[in-house]
Amino acid sequence: MRIINVTDLTGEAFEAYGEVVVPARITTRVDRVARLENKRDHAEPNLFMVTTTTTSVPHRFDKMESHPxxxxxxxxxxxxxxxxxxxxxxxxxxxxxxTLKGFLASGAGFSYRAGVWHLPLASLGEPVAAAGFMYEDGTPRxxxxxxxxPVTLVRD
Structure with a gap:
């Protein structure tokens, strides 16, 4: 069984997988905080709301999802x-x-690039409401x- 240590989510560590969206004290608009990718001309944007499931660390998994x-x-x-x-x-x-890495995101948003494999959304302790965005066309892709x-995520 593979064991992966979970680290704090940072933009530099997450760069190969996507972007970290950190709320900052801003006085003006900040554009393009994440790259939004759509590889299907007919797919439509979907801004949705979701509530996480809950889990704990160590966390064992044997399935991952992707949005190609x-x-x-x-x-x-x-x-x-x-x-x-x-x-x-x-x-x-x-x-x-x-290329598998584990992270904890606390108070930050994140954006997976198209095709990046990841776990379903889960929080530690209590459920968290979140806004989500992706392009969808209703097909299995x-x-x-x-x-x-099997992989187990652990925290020092």
């Missing part, structure tokens, strides 16, 4: 930590577990799943 044709962005409405595990797609499109060798 759309980025997926989450903006949580609370600072409760959200558990993230991400992996880049391999040459066959399946999760490349050699909106969300695909893959079985992976």
């Amino acid at each position: 044709d759309s980025s997926q962005t989450f903006l949580p409405f609370a600072a409760t930590p959200i558990l993230i595990a991400v992996a880049l797609p391999g040459p066959d499109g399946q999760p490349n577990l050699s 909106d969300c695909v799943w893959a079985d992976v060798e």
